[in-house]
Amino acid sequence: MRDILPPESGRWRRFTAVFADVVEAAGYQQVIPPLLEDLGVFTRIGDATDVVTKEMYDFVDKGDRRVALRPEQTASVCRAFAQHRPPVLPWKVFYSGPNFRYEKPQRGRYRQFDQVGIEVLGVDDPMLDVEVIALGWEFYRALGLQQVTLIVNSLGEPGDRSRYVEALRTHFEAAGEQLTEQSRVTLAKNPLRVLDSKRDPDQPFIATAPQIADFYGDDAAEHFAAVQAGLQSLGIPFTVEPKLVRGLDYYRSTIFEFQGGTFESAQNGLGGGGRYDGLVEALGGPATPGIGFALGVDRTLIACDDEGCFAAEPLQLDAFVVDVVGGLEAAAITAELRAAGLSADRGYDNRSMKAQMKLANRSGAACAVIIGEQEVADGSIIVKPMRGGDQVTIPRSGLIAQLSETRTHD
Ligand code: AMP
Numbered sequence: 001m002r003d004i005l006p007p008e009s010g011r012w013r014r015f016t017a018v019f020a021d022v023v024e025a026a027g028y029q030q031v032i033p034p035l036l037e038d039l040g041v042f043t044r045i046g047d048a049t050d051v052v053t054k055e056m057y058d059f060v061d062k063g064d065r066r067v068a069l070r071p072e073q074t075a076s077v078c079r080a081f082a083q084h085r086p087p088v089l090p091w092k093v094f095y096s097g098p099n100f101r102y103e104k105p106q107r108g109r110y111r112q113f114d115q116v117g118i119e120v121l122g123v124d125d126p127m128l129d130v131e132v133i134a135l136g137w138e139f140y141r142a143l144g145l146q147q148v149t150l151i152v153n154s155l156g157e158p159g160d161r162s163r164y165v166e167a168l169r170t171h172f173e174a175a176g177e178q179l180t181e182q183s184r185v186t187l188a189k190n191p192l193r194v195l196d197s198k199r200d201p202d203q204p205f206i207a208t209a210p211q212i213a214d215f216y217g218d219d220a221a222e223h224f225a226a227v228q229a230g231l232q233s234l235g236i237p238f239t240v241e242p243k244l245v246r247g248l249d250y251y252r253s254t255i256f257e258f259q260g261g262t263f264e265s266a267q268n269g270l271g272g273g274g275r276y277d278g279l280v281e282a283l284g285g286p287a288t289p290g291i292g293f294a295l296g297v298d299r300t301l302i303a304c305d306d307e308g309c310f311a312a313e314p315l316q317l318d319a320f321v322v323d324v325v326g327g328l329e330a331a332a333i334t335a336e337l338r339a340a341g342l343s344a345d346r347g348y349d350n351r352s353m354k355a356q357m358k359l360a361n362r363s364g365a366a367c368a369v370i371i372g373e374q375e376v377a378d379g380s381i382i383v384k385p386m387r388g389g390d391q392v393t394i395p396r397s398g399l400i401a402q403l404s405e406t407r408t409h410d
Contacts, residue, residue: 318365
């Protein structure tokens, strides 16, 4: 688990703010689920998912409850929906915050990692799938990422999916011991997930596996065709990837993944999502269609570094108050600047003028505001622009106007 320090932490905050701007403009409102949930909320995600079976931080609390730190937030949002039953549908929400998975830490994979995401509950319209995917796409554009690619697939309606799963089971069972041991274990639980294997000995059997498209009924085929037509009409490039199954078991119908152009394939998933029409019901709510995505903050920021966009920015202050007199004067001036909406820091501890000017420089402030004995005596103040230009001595009463002026010209 990592500390995120300045100036990187400022970038995280802007990241979330940009995301909120993009999705709020489309009618999504924030939901803030707890970090800790009843374990059952997550075990209902599926027992063939590593996230649930191997990677969960679960424990017994002081009240003898089995609880877990959330490994993701879709299940929490669906639990919240089932619990609170929002009256107006669709319920369009977004979230951001940390999740916990006991994974092997490496570049782009951490035990505490952040996601931003959206979920929409209560509507089964393919145009909603298009909207959700388009918002993810738009967000990457807003960050300045150019190399993200989009892959989509459909797992069909539940009936189609079941028939496909059985066909896969037959296919992979025929491979017998030629499949890796891990894949044989996965096969017993969820044959779909065998398609996700990156292990070499499994590849020939994955390559010859039945294709989901051959199992779509009319509804699934129509829905998926409408999603593709919608994406095309918005000019969003995508590839249909018939072997895309996604990590969590609850998905059906439309699923998608955004991939970074600069990563090793095991870590190139920047985010993804899909329809999960049975999840609210599994969590005790009414049968409710749902779709959403989650985008990894940590990994997307690595992609930004790789592509040279959305960089961390040093703090920009309007002023740094250099206090050469001590006493209350500098405190009063700093407070006055802040009250006027200007950002200001100051020197402390009666340090030398030289030491404070160094701090002023490092602070990234546009101006140093210098107050010495002479200035206190005659009610003036010195303003020294830090990025070129001459210092001026002005009446103390004109300080705010002078700094606001510098700010507009900066
Ligand atoms: P998932 O919830 O597994 O569908 O993951 C969605 C996105 O969250 C991924 O594409 C990653 O960007 C990110 N993610 C998932 N697990 C981790 C992790 N352990 N560390 C960092 N990012 C992760």
